[in-house]
Amino acid sequence: MTDKKLKSLSGYWMIIIQAALFAGAAYVLSLPNLGAVAMLIFFIDLVLIRGYFTAQNGESVLVSLMGKYKGTVINSGFYWTHPFRKIQRLNQKDHINHIGPWNTFAKDGVELEMSVEIRWRVEDAAKVFYELSDPQESAQSIAKETAQTLIEMYPYENNGTERVSLRLHSSTINSAYATALKKKFLEAGIVLESARFNGIRSLKKKHNPEEALTLAQQLVNDIHELKPLSDKEKSNMQVQLISLLMTEKI
Structure with a gap:
């Protein structure tokens, strides 16, 4: 299903039409034996009020009648359509x-x-x-x-x-x-x-103890080749590296 433009009557024009109906009903009411007709016109005029709706900037108004899609109003304004229609609003802003x-x-x-x-x-x-x-x-x-x-x-x-x-x-x-x-x-x-x-x-996984020990020994040996280390320095560095490898994602 895709959008189809709905041709809705301007709400302002409908106000004029309803005002004319109201005036006509008042005139008929003044005539003898036509009170029932006047009341019917009044009732219809009241029902027509349900057909008014507004469309705001940045929104689409979808109109359906008896469950069937009738069209979409995209432009902002004041409109009138079938009084028993159903409208749904959809935001078209970013x-x-x-x-x-x-x-x-x-x-x-x-x-x-x-x-x-x-x-x-x-x-x-x-x-x-x-x-x-x-x-x-x-x-x-x-x-x-x-x-x-x-x-x-x-x-x-x-x-x-x-x-x-x-x-x-x-x-x-x-x-x-x-x-x-x-x-x-x-x-x-x-x-x-x-x-x-x-x-x-x-996301590199943390090393398990065996992997950490092996990698730490390799790193210490590599450093020792570049700069000779004492046994105590090797031991301390190895402990620090193992701790780091088992707790950090490196």
């Missing part, structure tokens, strides 16, 4: 969402923490309202899914066999993300204003 952080894995198996920022607005109000249960939630879900798929296509480090890596080519990654997300958003009736990764950070 939305900015910060999504994440969440953990995932790059193509080369590196665990990452990532987050994205998107700026979007509703373009096709009918499509968004009738096909998306919650526009905000749906937009964020699509953005996260697209980011997840893209990240899994690239390695984090440039190992020589890949032309693009997540760590070294952020502008290329952001451009690819915006292009892919823009296409998906258009299918949902949404226009993407901007999209980018706020951060892509490597």
Whole structure:
């Protein structure tokens, strides 16, 4: 379902028409034996009051009658339509969402923490309202899914066999993300204003005791080759390195 423009009568013109009906009902009431007709006109005039509505800047007003979509009013103003219609309002101003952080894995198996920022607005109000249960939630879900798929296509480090890596080519990654997300958003009736990764950070796991001991010994030996150390200095440095390797993500 897509937007179709609804031709609604100006509310100001309808006020004039209702005033004329009211005057006519008053005149009929003054005539003999026409009191019932006058009261019917009065009643109809009162029912017609329900048809007035306003549309504000930055919103779309969707009008339906008996459960069927009739059209959308986009321009701001004061309108009148069928008194038994139902209206739904949808904000068309820009939305900015910060999504994440969440953990995932790059193509080369590196665990990452990532987050994205998107700026979007509703373009096709009918499509968004009738096909998306919650526009905000749906937009964020699509953005996260697209980011997840893209990240899994690239390695984090440039190992020589890949032309693009997540760590070294952020502008290329952001451009690819915006292009892919823009296409998906258009299918949902949404226009993407901007999209980018706020951060892509490597999460290296803490070392277990065996790994920490081996790595600490290697580091101490490397340092000893550059600058001779006493046994006490080696021991102290090894303890510090083991503690650091087991508690910090390095």
